[in-house]
Amino acid sequence: MANGGRRLSIEALIARYGLAAVFLGAGVEGETMVLAGGLFAHEGMLSLPGTMIAAAVGSFMADQALFAAGRRFRGHRWVVRAQAKPAFAKALQTLERYPTGFIFAFRFLYGLRTVSPVAIGTSHVPFRTFVAINAVAAVTWSVLFTSLGYVFGTGIAELFGRYRPHGRQWLWVVLAATVLGLAFGGFRWWRRRRIR
Secondary structure, three states: OHHHHHHHHHHHHHHHHOHHHHHHHHHHOOHHHHHHHHHHHHOOOOOHHHHHHHHHHHHHHHHHHHHHHHHHOOOOHHHHHHHOOHHHHHHHHHHHHOHHHHHHHHHHOOOOOOHHHHHHHHOOOOHHHHHHHHHHHHHHHHHHHHHHHHHHOOOHHHHHHHOOOOOOHHHHHHHHHHHHHHHHHHHHHHHHHHHO
16 A cells, blocks of 8 residues: 555656656656656656656766765765665775776665765765766666656556557657667676776
């Protein structure tokens, strides 16, 4: 029942506030809000490219703010309290081993989504490096989860036979798949170069 109420409240927020809810929800709520935004785009209530952009910008800005807070307030009690948590230590250990890969992937890792940008902010990662990788990761994350909401939002049955995208929205799904494929291919290429 609680999950149903939560889903309804997210749907109500998007129905009322549209892309602004997706923008804010991408930074605060995360995947659930972006998936719901993709569903609303499928229903024709939101623009698919607008939903992708709102989610990417919302996620990017939230993580930039958390990174800046970690960098600016390293000695503050709430950052010190966060540093005592196991997730914070795990984030720093993973960052040390795979700096670029971790910055790209932390938003996809359960339990590390919120603490990671703060942890990275307390590290020696340059601001410009974080901005660049965070931007690419935010776009990839947004395109992935918006597309999942768009394609799977009305059920598997529609995917296997009755799925009919609205107008030019199909082009955006193809573009999304292309972006994800290029991002994945680029990441694998980068990993192979690092190993050599």
